[in-house]
Amino acid sequence: MLSAARNQALADLRERIAALEGGVAKRKVCLPFEVPEIDAVLPGGGLAHGALHEFAGGGSGTVDGAAAALFAAGIAARTKGQIAWCLTRPDLFMPALAQAGLHPDRVVFVEANKEEEVLEDMETCLSYGGLGAVVGEVVRLPMTASRRLQLAAEKTGTMAIAVRRWRRQTEANDFGQPTASTTRWRVSVMPSEELPVAGIGRPRWLLELMRVKAGECAEFCVGACDATGRIDISSGSGDRSNTSGRSLYSA
Template sequence: MTRTAANPVIAELRERIQHLEGPATRRKSVLPFMVREIDECLPGGGLTYGAIHEVAGGGAGTVDGAAAALFVAGIAARTTGQLVWCLTRPDLFFPALAQAGLHPDRVIFVEADKEEDVLGSMEEALSFGGLGAVVGELVRLPMTASRRLQLAAEKTGTLGLIVRRWRRQTEATDYGQPTASATRWRVGVIPSEELPVPGVGRARWFLELMRVKSGECAEFEVGACDASGRIAISTEPGNQKNQGRSAFAG
């Protein structure tokens, strides 16, 4: 049962507030994917600003982890203004980010020695405000830390994006632990779109919306981010091996 179904009074109050705010305010409060099937699953029709959202690869391999990073890069690319990307492993492959619509000249990269420093840098950047988005790469996200990030995001209305990266398979189990994130996603690589001529078509992902506040879980097969950061519902099953660029160098 969703939260909306369990709290009809709260749902009614939320609808009244949205009506008073008007459509212009509602449009500014979320970042839509501009994909009907996905936006219909998200409260307000998109990713909520002033909230944090988690994304992880669908498997333990580097390829799925890179897909998660590119998915986040595409989301960040569709925001306005400078971005802060906090990380401990400086292995991002800039041409791949640019291919997903995120040009490095928009990004301020903050490298830290420990994940605790990544959390601190994210919280400071979210509290600063005026940024398109704040991205952080983390293995673990404790509930207390996620609440601090959520409160900082709410304070300024900044979009917080967290890429969960595993160093070993056993760490992936932490992704099932509860956090304060508004949404939780998982991205897996599937065969690319088939072309009528020899070659490799658009990369494709299996996208799972694993958790969403006041919404329902869902699964989608999508074409990977294009040069404007947009994804699209895939219409072809494809049978080619995916050879899209990795988000990580090496």
């Protein structure tokens, strides 16, 4: 009898907390890659909604940086709803995003003058709660700012994606600093798939899962996002000396 009363009191308390937070707490769900080798190493079998995820290029060059943004675009494309893309430099090449599955009619660009404003815009968009994902291009991601983004994402269940875009080599060092992100990825361009005839095959990436909460680090050689935003496991690791990839940022 006492146990039943205690359980009811706890249930009432949970309802009151949910009401104070602005609604019923959202159930944690994940977006699977639908690639067994990758989903197996991610808690829940995919990228968590209601969480912050980080993506960066494997090197300081624009090619790897563009691949990281395309990877993020493919993930955002597979969420439901409009996508807010926060940035300071409006130089994205939309046809490249569309090739990764993210079509222009789904994207709302939020332009800022300073990087600090990008982080503020991301938090505001996450708090709205009606978006599929919120993407932000930033060089630095301080721990305090990342915690605020993580909490805002948890509250509404919206996926937050930070694309770490470097302007110079020294800025890439900030990627090693701790953040509150649930996962952290590094993307490097590899030679495209070989074709039986002359031509350029599907681009390939080396995905490095640098950090994942309640999981282990891993790396995968994958075929780049297709027109639906999906990747697949690629055969062979290749040689990075002859890389190819799609242009994402306009000159």
